[in-house]
Amino acid sequence: MSAGFQVVAVLDYAAALPALRQVRETVFVQEQNVPAELELDAHDPLCQHVVAFADDGTPIGTGRLTPDRRIGRMAVLAPWRGRGVGEALLAALLQRAGELGWREITLHAQLPAQRLYARHGFLPYGERFFEAGIEHRSMRLLLGAANPVETRDAALAAMLGVIAGARRGLSIYSRELDPGLLDRPEVTTALHRFATGGGVTRIVLHDPAAPQRALAPLIGLAQRLPSAFAFRAIEEPVDQTYASAYAVNDRDGWYYRTLGNRFDGETRLDGGPRARQLRAHFDPVWERARPCSEYRALGI
Structure with a gap:
């Protein structure tokens, strides 16, 4: 209705x-x-x-x-x-x-x-x-x-689904802002829409320097909307060995990749138990990671 x-x-x-x-x-x-x-x-x-x-x-x-x-x-x-x-x-x-x-x-x-x-x-x-x-x-x-993600086009669709399903919170665990995915115009547009609608996106990175060198568009978007985006970098040895990557929203949607340098994985927008599991992994990693002060406006 x-x-x-x-x-x-x-x-x-x-x-x-x-x-x-x-x-x-x-x-x-x-x-x-x-x-x-x-x-x-x-x-x-x-x-x-x-x-x-x-x-x-x-x-x-x-x-x-x-x-x-x-x-x-x-x-x-x-x-x-x-x-x-x-x-x-x-x-x-x-x-x-x-x-x-x-x-x-x-x-x-x-x-x-x-x-x-x-x-x-x-x-x-x-x-x-x-x-x-x-x-x-x-x-x-x-x-x-869970739906298998086997191609880059499917990965793009999976990410758009997770973003669209978020209510107020989105968490992304990425190695270096996933070139070919998080820099796609469809994704940055969806994240911009989510941010201007009151959503907050938290992103944990293994290597914050690589997207900074590449002038990743998501960094520029975050500089324009600093209250809606936050980046942190992994420094603790216990977290540096984690090979996977994922996006999970504050409802039941997620997209998970066993190997973070690949696009293939699986996704589901109504997978509550797995979503809760991924959020439970993300939150303590977020607390241990350092804020990416180098991403602030005029920092690149």
């Missing part, structure tokens, strides 16, 4: 059809030039549909679960984008998939929508491809389990 709209799960195709046509023809056929004969397909009567309605009863968004356990036909009318409708639709679809006992769910994401799905734990896999003339990427989510 959100101000101005509500999401209603419609399991009966006949009841959902008028709303599906109104939204999907506007978005896919008129806006994205998808052929009408491809838009409404033979799968629709076999799917479970979710529709978002404005408070006046006008349909404004749709999504479906297919028999082969995929999310599809996610569409939101243009005036309603950026107002939480897509998030609410996706949450309703995932809830229904869980009720059905599904353990894995996949989707074909249009490239601009990848971040929406990453915020809910989906990770990309395979190569990009064209569907109905639009570039897509396959994504998958294991429900109720």
Whole structure:
């Protein structure tokens, strides 16, 4: 539920059809030039549909679960984008998939929508491809389990998911600010959004000099928002032998890598026990580490 709209799960195709046509023809056929004969397909009567309605009863968004356990036909009318409708639709679809006992769910994401799905734990896999003339990427989510992270793109999605799921606190244990991950514009943008929304990010480093030499963008961001970022450097021998790296938020989200110099690992956004374990590891290390005074403004 959100101000101005509500999401209603419609399991009966006949009841959902008028709303599906109104939204999907506007978005896919008129806006994205998808052929009408491809838009409404033979799968629709076999799917479970979710529709978002404005408070006046006008349909404004749709999504479906297919028999082969995929999310599809996610569409939101243009005036309603950026107002939480897509998030609410996706949450309703995932809830229904869980009720059905599904353990894995996949989707074909249009490239601009990848971040929406990453915020809910989906990770990309395979190569990009064209569907109905639009570039897509396959994504998958294991429900109720840790998701393997096997590529840099999946690592980026995992990090975005953990940041998006944070309420007020985010803890990152890194060797040298993870070049290729924490310096990506998508990540620094997400961290900036988190910081300006009142969030605080704590970062522990093994080697603070390396990102300083590389002029890591996250250091510059922290200088502009010093109350939202804090860096500390490991000095105690007991901590210097720790080879892993991770990010964990103050809810249940985490992304863990056994070897901190690699991107492969695993992630989960609803993994409470593991999140508590990682926070329990991070806090005493943070207390033992020294503040990185060299990262303060004008310090580089």
